[in-house]
Structures are given as C-alpha cells and as structure tokens.
Amino acid sequence: MKYAFSFLAVIALILIAWLGSRIPGMEYLFGVAIPYLAIMVFLGGFVYRVIHWAKSPVPFSIPTTCGQGKSLDFIKQDKLDCPTKTSEVVARMALEILAFRSLFRNTKSELHEGPKITYESSKWLWLFALIFHYSFLVIVLRHMRLFVNPVPAWIQALEFGDGLLQIGAPTMYMTDVGLILGVVLLFGRRLITRHVRYISLANDYFPLVLIFSIAVTGILMRFFLRTDIDIVNIKNLLVGLATLQPVIGAEIGAIFYIHIFLVSVLLVYFPFSKLMHLGGVFMSPTRNMKNDSRAKRHINPWNDPTIKPHSYAGYEDEFREFMVEAGIPVDKELAPKKDEA
C-alpha cells in the first residue's frame, strides 16, 4: 500500500503538469513560476535545515570507533576507523561521501541450515547506491549544458564520455541506464528484502518513484516523444531562467512541462525529506568527530557556566563536620577545637 500511494501521488503530479500546461497561458506557470519557486524553496530550505542542525549541540564526543584506537607506540592505530587527527577525519569523511564506505561494510546476519549463523558483508546496497548516485550526479552536471551559454569544455567532455557508446541518435547516455537501473534495484530491494520492506515507509518509496518518473520523462523527451521538442527553444527558456529573463519562444511539448514540474516537486520536497542526507552526511557527529577524548576534554555546550567543577577536596571541605559526625572517614581531620586545650 505504501508504494501504491507513492505511485498514485506521482501519477497525480504528472496529470497536473500534463493537463495544466495544455491550458493556454499556463506555460509560464509551469515553465517559469514553479521552477523559480522550487529552486528558492530548495536553497532556502537546505540552508535552513543545515543551520538548524548546526544549532544542536553535541553533548558528548561520539565518533564511531570501528578499529584500534591510538594507544602505545607498538600498537598499530587504525587511522581511518579511529581517527585522532583532522587529516584522518577528512580522509574518513571523503571515503564515506565519495565511496559510501559504511554501506560497503554493512554486516548482515543470516541463518543457514545446521542451524548456523553467518555474519557477512552485504554489498548489494552499496553497489546499487553507487550506481544510482554517480549516475544522478553526472546527469545533473550534464544538464548544465542547457543552462549555460557558451557551454564550458568540461561539460562537453562529460557529455562525450557519457555518450561514448554512440548508440542511436540522439546518442544514448550510459548514466540514463545507470539511473533507471539504480532506482529499480533500490526500489526492488525495499520490496523483496522482507525486513527492509517492513521498515520502509511512503517517504522511502515516494522519492524513488519520483526520480524514476523524472528519468523516464527525460528519456521519453529525448528519444521518443519529440513533437515540439526543439532543443534550441528549450535551451533559450532555460538560459533565460538562469539569467533572470525567461521567454517561451514557441510551443513546447507537454512532456517537457511534465519533466520540469516533477523536477520542481523534487526540489521542493528535498529539504524536508530524507533526501537531506546530502547535507546530513557532512553533519553526522559519529563520523566527523575525532576520537581524541582522552587527549582533549570535550566540553558539553549544554554545561551551565555558573556550575563550577567540584573536586573531592572541595566537597570534603564543605561537608567535613557532618562526615566526621556520621563516622565517615575523611582525608583531612577536623581542626582541633581551641577551647579544649
């Protein structure tokens, strides 16, 4: 049901854009107003979320230590999994962000006949995620050719590399296949693996269905539904959006408006959903902190500055009389009373 809801929601969005853009005069709503609104909500929401996170204090030093910590000289430290220096943290974060290292680990327990239990690293999620994210990144960068004029060489090189197979005309892109494959695999994983299916919610399925639809509408527009898809006219509009002087020169096919509307929905949805892991991956204290709590004191920002440290000696000074009276041993005896002498 949860995934059926996601499909229904996306179908509704497609219908809105399809029928809406066919109403004369509504092209500017779907082609200009909504994309502008979406990018502003995206940027504003993203910054808001990150600053909101940055305001939350980290009360304790909580890096996840996955290897030997720094100890005596003859014990080898696992520098990536238990970093103590900033450079080691940077290396750890870079591998996490660029290579999804924690997904590579992903130990999974399985019960086999016998009965025998095994703990093995399950690489599927890592593989699917890697295909998906890198395809998506290249696709986003490649789309910049439609927003900038003149097109810089690095975008042209990226495009050339992506279409290296030279299949068909216009050339097929490898990342298009990668994105669709990645989405289908990640979606299939949620359906087929029972315990992942159990914890999957509508807000896990919805972005996958939405991104799938964006990819499909893009592919349809490029290869199949080419009526009124004049790339010069479309680029004219998109460069116009980027230079704040948008014009819709001639009629553009409905598939374009569906595509751009779905992208706008994704942009608006992004900052308020799990997709914020784009920003969140940089902000997770369990990864970006050094494991140096024995060398350097971690000050809890929540600490009340009016509460001073209270040593045992100070405690004894405060309560010595009562302690002696109650027969509790003290380090320093009470000063002898003068009038006794």
Added chain:
Amino acid sequence: MYNKSTIIPGLILFVLFVTFPVWFNGLDAGAVPKPEMPPGGQKQCVLPAAEMRASHMQLLNEWRDNVLRDGNRVTVEVDGKEYRKGLQMACMECHTSQEKFCDTCHVYASVKPYCWDCHITPEAAAKKETH
C-alpha cells in the same frame, strides 16, 4: 550555532554550486542561433521544418543504416521531388554550409554529432582542391 568556521563556508560553496548557471552566465543569455536558410532559396525539404528540427538526427541515422548497412540507395520522393539518401547528397545540396547551418544550433546546445568523422563538407572539399 556550532562549528561556524566550517559550516558557513560549506553552505556558501553549496549555494555557489547550485547557482552555477547564474554566475557563470553573468545575466547574459547570449545570442539565440539563427541557422542560415538555403542560399539557393529552396523552400521545400523532405519533412516539414518542425519535424526536421525535432527528428533530423533519427532520419539521418535511418538513411545511413539503409545506405551503408543494407545497400538500399532507393531515392526518397517528396511532393514530386527526388532526394538521394545522404548528408552531402541531399541535405547539403541546399544547406551548403556546415558552419552557418548545422553548427549554429549544435554549438549552442552542445551537441557533437559524429557525422564529420567520415563526412566532409562541400566548403572543406572546395578548400582542399584549391590547395
């Protein structure tokens, strides 16, 4: 707010990255390409202009497969006029210049068709002969 010294530069980088087209263009949209009409004044093509704009690459691919792979050189007849299947033999009979016709839109949209890996334009051919 904690860790300002890393989070604020990070956010600035992110915003710059997202707004790349805005500052790269510098609010200058540049000229929209105007492909040159056939210098010979021909008005008719194998398909209406809108269809040619949208799907000339598919037509050319089809022709290439017909001619080079299947050896099918049967001419195409449109409104009583015969066209041979070919870039140089049909298209460039009227649209004589690669730079002034093909490239105008292709450069604008950053499309690099590999036609010119094998084909040579009438202009380039003329240049070669004189040398």
